[in-house]
Amino acid sequence: MTQLPPHLLHIVVHSPALDGSRRVTERGVLLGVASHLDDVFEILRFVGLDRFQVEECDFISWQGGGPAEWPGITADNRMSAGSAFTGISDSRRR
Known part of the structure; x- marks a missing residue:
């Protein structure tokens, strides 16, 4: 992604998914x-x-709650969410 001046950015942190994770997009690009x-x-x-x-900018839109809102996220499913990104199942981590 080409770096834009902050005043040209429009970043959206979308509403939490069922697992509590949130998509982060810039003008529709994930x-x-x-x-x-x-x-x-x-x-x-x-x-x-x-x-x-x-934390103090006006070009980030927080949908479904602000920076402190992570419903459904616990220490246990943070590990599971990380596993989805690395392709390693929880059973292989133990």
């Missing part, structure tokens, strides 16, 4: 899927944003 707030920071770092800007 940047990644976050299972917790740290994932959002990593995804947004890709477009050149740091933690301070993310």
